[in-house]
Amino acid sequence: MLRGDEEQASDLPSVVSDLLAKCAQDNPDLQVYLLRWDSSLAFLGMRELWAKEVWDEKTPDNVHVQLDATIPMGGSQHQKIVIIDDEVAFSGGMDIAVHRWDTRDHNPDEGERIEEDGTYGPLHDVQCVVAGPIVQDLAELVRWRWKRLAGREAIPFRGNADDAANDMPASWPPSVRPLFRDIPCAIARTIPFMDDVEPQQEVRRMLLDLIDQAEDLIYIENQFASREEIAERLNERLKQCSRLRVLLVSSYEPEGAVEREAYWASRVAFKKILEAGIEPERILMASSSIEDDQGKVTSKRIHSKVMSIDDRYLVIGSSNLSNRSMTLDTECDLVFEARSPAQREQVVQARNDLVLEHSGCEAAQLSSYLEPGKPLRNLEHCRQPGRYGLSEVEDEQFTDQSLRSFMLPFSDPEEPLVPPLPLFNGKRTQISNPSKKMLIFGGVALVILLLAGLGYYASQHVSWLNAEAVQGFLEDTRGTYWALPAVCGIYILAGILFFPVTVLSVAVAAVFGPLWGPIYGMAGALCSAALLFGAGQAMGGDSLSRIGGSKVKRVDRKFRDSGIIGVAAIRVIPIAPFSLVNLVAGFSSIRFYQFIMGTFLGMAPLMVAKGFVGDSLAQIVISPSAQNIGYLTGGIVFWIILIFASQKLVNLYQQRKTS
Template identity: 60%
Template sequence: MVAKNNIFTPGENCWVSSEARYVTPLIDCANYYKALHNAISKAQHSIFIVGWDIDSRIRLLRGKDEENAEAPSVVSDLLAWKAEQNPDIKIYLLRWDSSLAFFAQREMWAKEVWEEKTPDNVETQLDDTIPMGGSQHQKIIVVDDELVFSGGMDISTNRWDTRDHPVQSEERQGPDGEYPPLHDVQMVSSGPVVKDFATLVRWRWERVADSEPIALREEADTGLTAAKPRTWPDDFPPEFENVSCALARTIPFMDEVEPAQEVRTMLLDLINQAESFIYIENQFTTRQEIAEALNKRLKACPNLHVILVSSYEPKGKFECEAFWASRIEFKAILEKGIDPKRIRLTYSSIEDMQGRKAYKRIHSKVMTVDDKYLVIGSSNLSNRSMTLDTEIDVVLHGNSEHNRQQILHVRNDLLAEHTGRKLEDMPALFDTDYPVDALMQGQIAHGYVLTEVRDEVFTNHSVKNVFRSLSDPEEPLISLPTLDGAALPARNPRRRSIMIMLGIAVIAILGGLMFWASQSISWLSSESINDFLEKSRGTYFALPTVLLVYVVGGILFFPVTVLSLAVAAIFGPIWGPIYGIMGALLSSAILFGIGKLSGNAGLRKIGGPKVEAVDEKLKKSGIVGVAAIRMLPIAPFSLVNLVAGISSIGIVQFLIGTFLGMFPPMIAKGLVGDSITQIFRNPSATSIGYLVAGIVLWGLMIWGSQKFARYYQERKQKTATDEKECAA
């Protein structure tokens, strides 16, 4: 039976009240990823992953753990390995669809990437049902319906870190290079609460996938007397046992789903239960209602003390003016009329003995209330988390002496990390009259320390602004009227829709620019280019002029065939092809470099797995592949150069392939171009014969290149097959 001496009221401040047989908090991502890897490796029946992000590239293990693991470390390889090892297992991945808002960090073509990397028993869906402005923010993984991970952590970039949070770490590498220390908290649970989570993830999956109901695994032992489930992660023994708990959600109004603000109500109710100490660590603290509730409780209970730990500096203008500006107001409301020794809003940072500084980024969502309650969830103390995002928080109740001591242990453990102290030194600080003040005093030099936030150094904008309206809204950004006069929130636009609109916009812009150039730039025509080249013939500036024309023409996507024919017509069948190939190589190298820079900036991500597949073929075929592409008129010259830069092929291979593919046809074009000129100047049977011969030679080279490329690929594939057979 669930204990009755708690505040859990299903339908008001929680979705369900339940119990967990075992619970262990997993502090910081190195611990979570290690535990998750172990649990997935043991799975036999099903895995549900619901997340803000599920990035296929993430390595779950590092160092010795990675070296000694039998199963792959990269999460996509791990799930593919598990799915191939056990064809009967079903794996479901549900990720938030709207990725453009976080373009630099997230995989653009997530669904296609996962489908490319995993077998058919791994299914992927993108959730696009969230109202515009909101996000899918629940972070849940259910394994075999007997184990659940929940909390603030995603399988995403810029998350992994160890508990010591070194100032610099080679393993903390993200899309933009090394990222600073990051702190987060997850939990792993077994027992009756797993059934509730299993029901929740199925509901989320079925409404997006429009699939048949997925039955719960009846043989899963989720009782209060059950042993540790088989999938329980090694090296992480249970810390809480038979603990009462509640699940509180935020569900926005979407597709006629009944909205829920259980998280908001639960947090307010928990604050009103506090008597001695509230500890909070949270990524964002902007919800004024929470600040008002804390201030009111502090005034009502003179012996109550509160400390909050958050991040130091904002990331970007939107975060600064939406969340940091709002935190100025939050802090003012929180502290109004309260002795500063009783309340502090802080961040954790370090300056080591070499003078290097680091500010710990807080991504966790944790709250303790005395020794009565512990919250580990996905909800920030923000407007959006209370109303607009999908959230799930687990609230543990100290229903036994053991579990109450564990709540205090978690609180002390976290504060010891943030203040650079030893865990055994923490209880004495809470025995003082002003534990908040004691925590702030006497912190050890060159270790992590807590410092009071002063957000005025980042912004003075403490009033409502457009950044706050977009980044931390309480309501959907757009609502559409219905026939009955109500308002239906507009969904976040689908990724495919956004990409199509962006593609149309880019094409329209490029088309408009080309039209403008053709109408406005008088020299951008075949006649003008011919005149320009003609003036340089017989001078020392002939070659530089040709090179300049090819470079400018390449950047402006001017047809290379037109340039080659013009150069051959002016400089003849010998020097024309020589000048032309030199110009083509220089133009190719410059556009290749532009493509390389653009690819690193994100164009490769936009292309998705299809571009990756083409890239792989280009890389394997190497010089011959480039030569074949150059001989076949299948894509514009400039576009091939840019795409090659985005690809993985080396510039030396590319230029050699370009030379081999373009120089023979240029000789043919030289004959054609020179013959056309001679026909106009002095028509004769000889000049007409050269023209016909040149056109035939050109066609034969294209036909021959097709044959050679096909032969080369077949021979290379046969060699690879033979090598595999020999190895087997």
């Protein structure tokens, strides 16, 4: 939450989990309630796998953590509310998450905008802090959500809603100067249908009602603009009121295919509906960017959700102009109504302050450009060297909208992905988002079962894919130049089909004997391991730690740091199928050379042991001759010696590396 000089000067931790842990430890009477949403199919890769366990592990008992998994399938818990001592409340667009810190300067090259997974670009967001009677309403909202998840009450409300507006509470942040005092404020919510809850679409109705009252200028900054109903109502009001203008500021470039083919493709449609039959100078849908001396253009990422209606209303909230924010997600917007001349001036001040940040205009110049009847497109000419400026969005360069109808129902739906199911008593029950753990583990289990089933089916129905056929094929290549390529090819094919590597190793040892059998087998195993490791990286290298969250990151980091020893240990005592280990290693952050060397050291003892046996272990059971038993005993003893020798060599290697 703090970076640079501010972080260095602070006596408190700057990471929110560390800060809450310290505050709770220093003050045992303090009670912290943290309600996180569990998961959503739409944002699966952005949520940690062990979120609750990590918080429970890092914080004392007076920090209470709950995960909300009751949102309808495909929806998300999108409210962003913090209550402090029932005296002040924060609400708006800001997530407590990575890739959210920035300053209002939004420097194109900001060294502090960096997280564990890399750097990120300029980010603009808006959050408001309030005190007074409105805090009690927000406190009741978060307590209601807590109780229905935890099944128990939080601490009773302790604030005094009758405090005079001019008396700032002790918990008000001293760095924030209030913009408004004693101004009417309302809460608008979106609450989807859940088993024990009636749906609420207050945000949707509020936005439509406010648009109907606009006469001069509607200013919007929002992460998305995909809700066609909003565009239609804006267009309708523009036609009814000839003086009205609309300025909408959003992001320039989409992040990934989902945004491009769902939200940006929908923004193309939104813009067409908004501008239909309206004079071009009355509408400007723009992004904010800056150009350096070398011609490099950097665009600002807009995450805020703000709307002002003339000088009468100011909305700051969590709701995007999207389908899901109007019906499916949980949202919370604060609506401020200016009733006095001073308050109206403050609404204009708040709006102009944001437009100045995005447009690069001077204050006096902006006031002139925003006078009633002035073309909004003049704002595009405010750009000054070294400052951000506005440019009209042209989203057709990013998408042809051909995939929009396919992506929209999953990325920006109005209804849950699975509709409510009828019950015998006439009521309905909502299928909520499955937990991320269930999705991940269920998916892994399904993949393993499918691959294992495919391997078994192939071994039973493909004539050349069984131990006898493989052994016969290898015997045909023995003594030829094709022996080694044949072994490597079979190992690669077996790895892809999840064919048991033990069966294959036994066959190779039986055909090529105690010397060349292990050599050929090791070469084939390394080829197969390298191929599947590369496949894992191609499918999303390093994603194991990114998907799993901080707890999995720690395990992955230990696995990476143990390196060769860690891989060798898994190979010596196999805890999963050979092919699965190879794929998972590719998903992890372990280095390729560590993986290959660990695989060699871990599998070498087994290969050598099988070479000494010289034939299948099954033949020892069938014909337990002294010679075969001797080979087996010698192989096992040699295996144990090599295990210890391998570990000693690796320890010595790592000691020299760190010295």
